[in-house]
Amino acid sequence: MNGSRRRINHKISAILFHLCLKFPTSKQLTGGAHTSNKITVEVNEQEITLPDGATLAEALSASKTPYKDGTAIGILKESTERKSGDVTEYAITTPKGEFKIELTGADESSKQIWSEHYKDYEGTPVRWISKDAVAFGPFETDISPTRGAKSFERFEVAFGAGGFDPKNTHLIFTKNRHTSDYGSPENGTFAKIISGKNVLLEFNKSDAIIHIEPVIEWEKMAERICTTDLSTQLDDGVKIFTYFEVELAPLAPKGAEHFLSLTRDGTFKVGVVSSSFISDDNLQGEMCDYENFEPRVVGTVSIRTVGNGNGRAYISCDDRTSSIMHSVVGHVTKGIELVKLAQSGQHLDVETIPRPITILGMSFNEAEEQLSEIGVKLVRDGHTEDDAIIVIQTPPTTIEILGAAKVKAFGVPNSKLVRIELYDDLAPKTLNFFRHAIGLQFKPVGPLPVLMTYENTYIFKAEREAEKYKEIMPENSPKDKVLSGEIGVTNQAARRMGMVGVKTEDDDLFGPTGERFASTNIIGRILDIDKLKHFKDGDVMYVTESIGEVE
Structure with a gap:
C-alpha cells in the first residue's frame, strides 16, 4: 500500500515538474527581483523602477524630483568587492569616546600586522600612561623590536615591545613630540590619529579598547559620477542625489545668515x-563673526572668520577637531553623498532649515501674508502704507527673527526703490566692488545715498567705503558717449574713485560721475529712470537688482 502511494506521489511530482517547465512562474519570467528589461534605482532615497537604458532625466521625471537647471547630480554605484588593503582608516571605540587612525608611515610590516589582527586588540586594557603617550597591552605579535631611542611626533601610532620581547607588545599612541625607546620596529610608526585626539587626554588605567572597526569610505569603493548631463544612462542599483540639506545652527545667527546670503539663489x-x-x-x-565652537565632523558647515580666506564657507567631508578660526554655522542632514562627489566649478542644489526670511523689497501686505504662515509678527515703521516697500528689517537675521517671532520693518514709498540691471559679463570686478559697497551681495535691496545732483547728473556715495579693500581697475569704459540711465563708477585712474553716477541724458563728453571716459566704468543701467526726479541731495535711493528685465 505504501509503495503504491509513493508511485502515485512520484507521478504527481513528475506532472507538476513538466507543467512548471511549460508554464513558468512570474518570478521565473522576471528573473526574481526585477525583469531583464527593468532596473531599480534610488533618487534621494526614493526607490523607483525604470526601463532598462533609462536616463537621468527619466529618473527625475518618474520620481517627480524637481531639478534646478545647471546643478550637478551625484550618481553612486556601490561596489560589492573590497580588498583589505584598500582600508586605511579605523575607528577605535573606548569608554572615553571614539578616535580614528589612518595607516601611514614607513613601517609596512606593522601595517600588515595591524590589518590582519586589529580585531585581536579589542578588550586590550591601558597598561601605562605618561605625559607623552598612552599604551594598551600587552599582547603577542611577531614584530622585530629594535633598541635605541626614536623620535615621535604628536598623535602617532606604533607597536612597542616591553623588554624588547614581541610577546609583550603594546599599542602606543603618542600625545606629544618626544624621543623614547619603546622597543618599536626599525621604521617606527605605522599610523596617525586623525580625529578624536582629545580622547587620548582622558584615559586612565581602568580604560580599555572596546571595539575597532574599519572605516569603509564608500566614495573610494564605488563607481561614481557627478554630472549635469541629464542624458546619462543609468545602471541597475545606482543611487542618485540631486540636492543636499543644511540645518542651520541656532547659536550662530550671523554665520547662518552669511551662509543664507551665499546660497541665496539656492546653490x-x-x-x-x-x-x-x-x-x-x-x-x-x-567679515563674519565667530559664534560657535564645535568639532567639525563630517557634514559640518563652517565659515572661516579670520586670516586668509575669511568669509569662505566650508563643508567638512571627514572629521576634524574644533577650530578657533572656523565658526560652525550648520550641519548637512541630507545628501552628504552629493557633497562628497562634487567637483570644483560645479553648482549644487541646497536647501536650508530654516528657509531664509527676507522681506526686503516686498510690500507690507506681501510681507504680512508670508510671515503669518510661519507665526512671525510684523511691526511697521517708516512709511507704513500697505503698498510701501520694505527696505530695512530688524533683526536682520533669520534665526533671530524666528527666535523673537517678530520683525520690525522700515518702509518707503515705491518711488524710492529703483530697479537696476547690472552688466556682470562686462564689468565683473567693478560690480564686485559695487555689490559689497551697498550690500547687494547679502540682501536684495541696497541703500545708495545721494551725494549731489546738478543739471542732468546724480552722484551717489555708498556708506561703506569698499574702495579701501576692493580694486576698481579700468573696465568697460565708454568710447564715444554714455547713454541716459547708464550707471558709472569712477575707477582708480581718478582721485574720487568709488563714486557712483547716473545721467538722465546722453553725454559724449563726460561719464555719469562727471569724470573723463577713461576714468569711468559702466556697470549697468537704471530701469526706472523717471524715478530719479524724486531725489534730492541727502536722500537715500534704494536699489534692487532685476535680472533679465527689459525696460
Whole structure:
C-alpha cells in the first residue's frame, strides 16, 4: 500500500515538474527581483523602477524630483568587492569616546600586522600612561623590536615591545613630540590619529579598547559620477542625489545668515575640493563673526572668520577637531553623498532649515501674508502704507527673527526703490566692488545715498567705503558717449574713485560721475529712470537688482 502511494506521489511530482517547465512562474519570467528589461534605482532615497537604458532625466521625471537647471547630480554605484588593503582608516571605540587612525608611515610590516589582527586588540586594557603617550597591552605579535631611542611626533601610532620581547607588545599612541625607546620596529610608526585626539587626554588605567572597526569610505569603493548631463544612462542599483540639506545652527545667527546670503539663489558654488572639505569662495573677504565652537565632523558647515580666506564657507567631508578660526554655522542632514562627489566649478542644489526670511523689497501686505504662515509678527515703521516697500528689517537675521517671532520693518514709498540691471559679463570686478559697497551681495535691496545732483547728473556715495579693500581697475569704459540711465563708477585712474553716477541724458563728453571716459566704468543701467526726479541731495535711493528685465 505504501509503495503504491509513493508511485502515485512520484507521478504527481513528475506532472507538476513538466507543467512548471511549460508554464513558468512570474518570478521565473522576471528573473526574481526585477525583469531583464527593468532596473531599480534610488533618487534621494526614493526607490523607483525604470526601463532598462533609462536616463537621468527619466529618473527625475518618474520620481517627480524637481531639478534646478545647471546643478550637478551625484550618481553612486556601490561596489560589492573590497580588498583589505584598500582600508586605511579605523575607528577605535573606548569608554572615553571614539578616535580614528589612518595607516601611514614607513613601517609596512606593522601595517600588515595591524590589518590582519586589529580585531585581536579589542578588550586590550591601558597598561601605562605618561605625559607623552598612552599604551594598551600587552599582547603577542611577531614584530622585530629594535633598541635605541626614536623620535615621535604628536598623535602617532606604533607597536612597542616591553623588554624588547614581541610577546609583550603594546599599542602606543603618542600625545606629544618626544624621543623614547619603546622597543618599536626599525621604521617606527605605522599610523596617525586623525580625529578624536582629545580622547587620548582622558584615559586612565581602568580604560580599555572596546571595539575597532574599519572605516569603509564608500566614495573610494564605488563607481561614481557627478554630472549635469541629464542624458546619462543609468545602471541597475545606482543611487542618485540631486540636492543636499543644511540645518542651520541656532547659536550662530550671523554665520547662518552669511551662509543664507551665499546660497541665496539656492546653490552652493563649489570652489576648492579636497579630501577633507569643499568650499564656496564667493563671499571670501567678507567679515563674519565667530559664534560657535564645535568639532567639525563630517557634514559640518563652517565659515572661516579670520586670516586668509575669511568669509569662505566650508563643508567638512571627514572629521576634524574644533577650530578657533572656523565658526560652525550648520550641519548637512541630507545628501552628504552629493557633497562628497562634487567637483570644483560645479553648482549644487541646497536647501536650508530654516528657509531664509527676507522681506526686503516686498510690500507690507506681501510681507504680512508670508510671515503669518510661519507665526512671525510684523511691526511697521517708516512709511507704513500697505503698498510701501520694505527696505530695512530688524533683526536682520533669520534665526533671530524666528527666535523673537517678530520683525520690525522700515518702509518707503515705491518711488524710492529703483530697479537696476547690472552688466556682470562686462564689468565683473567693478560690480564686485559695487555689490559689497551697498550690500547687494547679502540682501536684495541696497541703500545708495545721494551725494549731489546738478543739471542732468546724480552722484551717489555708498556708506561703506569698499574702495579701501576692493580694486576698481579700468573696465568697460565708454568710447564715444554714455547713454541716459547708464550707471558709472569712477575707477582708480581718478582721485574720487568709488563714486557712483547716473545721467538722465546722453553725454559724449563726460561719464555719469562727471569724470573723463577713461576714468569711468559702466556697470549697468537704471530701469526706472523717471524715478530719479524724486531725489534730492541727502536722500537715500534704494536699489534692487532685476535680472533679465527689459525696460
